[in-house]
Each structure stands twice: as structure tokens, then as C-alpha cells.
Amino acid sequence: KNEVEQSPQNLTAQEGEFITINCSYSVGISALHWLQQHPGGGIVSLFMLSSGKKKHGRLIATINIQEKHSSLHITASHPRDSAVYICAAGGGGADGLTFGKGTHLIIQP
């Protein structure tokens, strides 16, 4: 069973700061997912990646397969980025994803 660890668990930053959230996993995967969950809200898929880097707007996700590590970066952070960010490791089996516990991010104006 894959073990997925995220850090930090909680992060408070000022608007405009560069944010980094880290994720490590223990077993080789087919893909690494980053998800976003706003307070009281549903879960939205941000990225799915199996190598290299992906960028969408101010969000960047990177993965290092050899080190079993991924990072999610937010540039020029904004209060609307306040949410829980979840990483999930996708194995090859039908039982899908193994989730981290999430990083609770608060961006203060």
C-alpha cells in the first residue's frame, strides 16, 4: 500500500507570496494527482502528472519520479487560493488513488 505524506499540514501566507506544497509517496505510481477543495466545497482536479512539470495559470506542479516526490507551487498567491490542497498517488490497480491528508492553505490579504 502506498504511503502518501504531505507537508506542511497548515500554511498561512500573505497575498503575493510564492507558495510550495510538497508530497512524497513510497511506491512507484502511474500518476500523481493534485486536487483542490474549498471550505465546504467539492473536490476539483488541478493536475495529473507522471513526469516533468505542468502549468496552469499561476499553478505549477512538478514531479521527480526517481525521488518519489512532487511539489505544487502557487505564484503571486491570492486570498481566493485559500483551500485544502490534496495530493494523491495513482497506482495501476483498480482501487485507484491513495490520498494524502491535505495541506490547509490560508492566504491573507
Add this chain to the structure above:
Amino acid sequence: NAGVTQTPKFQVLKTGQSMTLQCAQDMNHEYMSWYRQDPGMGLRLIHYSVGAGITDQGEVPNGYNVSRSTTEDFPLRLLSAAPSQTSVYFCASSDGQGGGYEQYFGPGTRLTVT
């Protein structure tokens, strides 16, 4: 497309009551799954289905039943609710089984068992 829909959004049950959480998707996805989300824990898989007529247990299946009679629908049944089943429940679907497919989540059902 509505994506993945779940009903109800909120539910309060008494211990011992039964109920069904509904989940439907209109993306013709073969793979559907149910997760529960508890404070301080990652999402945990309850049951999943790789196609109509095929279901299997996930990490925490006890106290829950599922069926998949159509591609679109994947209801989750609580047989005899217990306070330990107080949680937020998410249904998800994807275009294939395994972790290499983008997951689409429903809005969640917040269940309280008293």
C-alpha cells in the same frame, strides 16, 4: 454535462436507520468509486466499480453496500447507520480504472449519525 451529481447534500440519521446516497454521472465513465472524508485523514475508498454489474470493496467497506445496474448510477447504501459513519461522502468517476486517469468528484454528502 452535469458531471457527477450526488444527493442529498446533507442528511441526519438516527443510529440504526438505513439510507441510500445517490450518485450519477453523465460522462459515460466506466469507473466509479465512493470515498469518505474524515477530519485529519485522507480520503478513504469504500467501494468501487469498474463497470455495470461489477463492484468491489475498497479500504473501509464495512457497513456499506453498493450496486451498479447502469453505467450512470452508483448508489451507496448504509444498512444500519452508526455514529462512526458520520462523515463527508464523495462519489467520483473516471474514464478508466487505475490511478492514471483524471478523477471527477461529486459535490459531496455531509452525513451525521446521532
